[in-house]
Amino acid sequence: MSTNEKSEHSPATSDEAWWRSAVVYEIPAISFQDSDGDGQGDLPGLLQRIDYLKWLGIGAVWLTPIYRSPNQDFGYDIADFCSVDPRAGTLEDFDKVVKALHNAGIRLILDLVPNHTSDQHAWFRQSCVSRNNPKADWYVWAEAGANGGPPNNWLSRFGGSGWEWCEARRQFYYHSFLPSQPDLNWRNPEVREAIGDTMRFWLDRGVDGFRVDASAVLIKDDLLRDNPRDPEADDKTPPPQVYIPVFTDDRPEAMECIEYIRGVLDRYEGKLLCGEVQGKIDRIGHFYGSSKPRLHLPLNFALLDTEWNAISLQATIDAYLNAVPNGAWPNFVIGGHDKHRVASKIGQAQMRILAMLQMTIRGTPFLFAGDEIGSEQVPIPPDRVQDSFEKLVKGFDLGRDPERAPLRWDDTDRGGFTCGEPWLPMSPDRSRNIMAQQRDERSLLNLYRELIALRRRLA
């Protein structure tokens, strides 16, 4: 049973729609602050930096996955939804972070990854064993195609067929991402209920909401229809993108899953549900929901994806704001763990304009840790590549390590991030760091801080 109790540590300003006036700050724990010298950021490290977050003035932290994981995909391959990965810390550390953030008046949003688990998850281990075990139908299983190959032409986003053979069952399972990330079967009510349980586990510990990963792909076509080839695809198209994902992405039935997730959340008060959605502005309205609510904030990357000139921005912003249904609330995201750093696209001078645009436009702003100092793409030597996407689909500039490099707090070798060897290289641009920009009144960081303060004052 869920509790309807509010966390005793709820921040003071606990109005229902607090997220309308908050700035949300995405933190990949692994790249934020290391406390134990293993080169990977962790929860105790985050705890040390809460004063900085308070100084900056953000209203909420969105923490990327900290759950137990073999870490094949930045923690998005989860082996246990209700635990903390030992590299990130312990549940006790987590509780301390929640309390400290709430004491600082900052809310905490966790990443919810309902589309798939790690192949190390107990559910999948059981599902694999036979066709008739209690979890047999918890994943997307299908018979081989006519020639003994995969059931259809669906591809993994990370390259190759989306189907992997399981000898024990003599069937294929579907994975939208890595073969070690089998997709859950959201047509199965038991799966929904199980994910609902994991949500309640964290909500009961005081978290203020979730960012739903890959919410557009939760359901795949039940007829398993082939995806058509993209007629515009050529040699420059990354192989996973030569098909149009008509039957794997943004299926109408996926909306019911989101409604279910929202239903779980709405048993609590003042919680936020935001989510990664299909990118087309024309589809935004569906993700907000009509008769039944879906996401409070379907994340909007339009500012990142538009050509950086006034006329394109104007058209995009107008189209987006118009697509947001009446009574719903817009949002503007300028970075994320899957997106190239915006500063590398538009340059440092225009970053100041972007800051002003993002903080003065109607809608909740989302920052990715480091955007506030204009962090740029960090060059990653081939032998330091961590991202499976880059390893599997080489040469298309798809790797995400350059934007995931650790945050630079100062100008030392290890940037104040760790006393060990950082898991990804630090930015070579030592002067672009938080301490230096805190001292410089005219820095981008101080511009952000002032704008955030102004936004708070004139909400």
Added chain:
Amino acid sequence: MHLSRAFVRKAKWLTAMTGTRPWWESAVIYQVYPRSFQDSDGNGVGDLNGITERLPYFVELGVDAIWISPVFRSPMMDFGYDISDYIDIDPVFGNMADFDRLVAKSHAHGIRVILDFVPNHSSDQHPWFIESRSSRASLKRDWYIWGDPAPAGGPPNNWLSEFGGSAWEFDEASGQYYYHAFLKSQPDLNWRNPEVVEAMRDVLRFWMRKGVDGFRVDVIWHLIKDAALRDNPPNPNYQRGKPPNEALIPLYTTDLPEVHDVIAILCRTVDEFSNRLLIGEIYLPVERLIAYYGRDLGGVHLPFNFALLGVRWDAKCIQALIAEYEGALPKGGWPNWVLGNHDRPRIASRVGKGQAAVAAMLLLTLRGTPTIYYGDELGMRQVDIPGDRVRDPFERNVPGIGVGRDGCRTPMQWDASENAGFSKVDPWLPMAGDWRSDNVANLREDATSIWNLHHRLLRLRKKVPALSIGSYRPRFVDEDLLVYFRELDDTTLLLVLNLTSQAQILSFEPAIRGKVLVSTGADRDGERVADSITLRGDEGLVIEL
């Protein structure tokens, strides 16, 4: 409430459903452009009695319903899409008795009649607008969209007319502007006004009581405009030489969320009568198009799917668009396909004569209700209209960039007699150059003609339900071929269409056992198919497995 009951025709076929399916799911619709179909009274312009004369033609060809472009009273500034009386027939087309006879005889021939409903705007000669314009205090002032001049003078905002220039026209007498999405003689009605909605519902009921079987709703995605009259943003992708209205993105003038509320009302009105079809004219990308099926399918029955009108004509593009459309359909939403209409260049000119036959086979074998544009069954081509014979206001307002629509509206080519049997006098638009050879009488005699291909495919559709209501399953192949199956119960049909003019070979592994039912060249019927098949250039085959 069933106002309809007393008025519903008694004819059995009309109320009969195909099982539990609405009639339009297995029907083929034929668009008649009435000015150009058949002139019965010798004025060079087609009319209702002309259509009535030609009813046996529809039966012979094998279509089930005709959609007739507007025949209502109109000053004809936009050839009937500017209506001055929604419930009267324009004298150029005949009178109400002619209309009643057309409906009665159509039904007697088993042909349903669909009218064009033009709710977005009326003519400026409509009594509603005359009254609305008369003063700011007029009771009908709010039936149209009036705006005050901008603070610095000039129109209320930057909205542009589809036919060029500002969409706002100043009315000296009352000191306000009115909005017109099209010609200034076509003021837009205010669909936010419930009185307008009620008046238009009565128009629908009027025609349904006369027995019409449905409506095609003109520019339905335009009905509602932004209440705050916000400026449309400039289009960053606009290029010179494109129609001038495309310089702005029509964000606040079309496809507003509230439009679905008024469409739901229209749909409920049509559903007051049984078996009536509502089609919406909608030019939007597929993600937005499908919204017009409405929440819980409470929108139009068929949002016209124009995807084939603009697609690059190769197998991969067409394959992708079919999959995207099929994939986007809401549960229970019935698909439909269109290859041509009175606003777009003729298919035979767009893809060439050889591919026109392949296109016809595609249209008549895809899953979904097909609409055939008159003359496409003859392979009629886009006609070059000499400058002094241009009639289309779009071409006159925005000349020289190819927006004119006269070229796809030239008279129907019936036979080799004077003016192709269309009229005893010089027609309102010039005839196509090929009318002496490419006419119904000639093509009917030529077994290999595109007319006979239509004829055979339409017969096959009637005989084999898999072609109309069967499932659609594509098979993606590397060759430039479109390959798909249509299946229903024990019937499986395989469609193989060669989208190129070169011969191509398709292999089957494992081999199939099939027999050709229809070939575009009419010379392979009955041929057995096993492990491979060679298609000539521009050839398409319907194969029964």
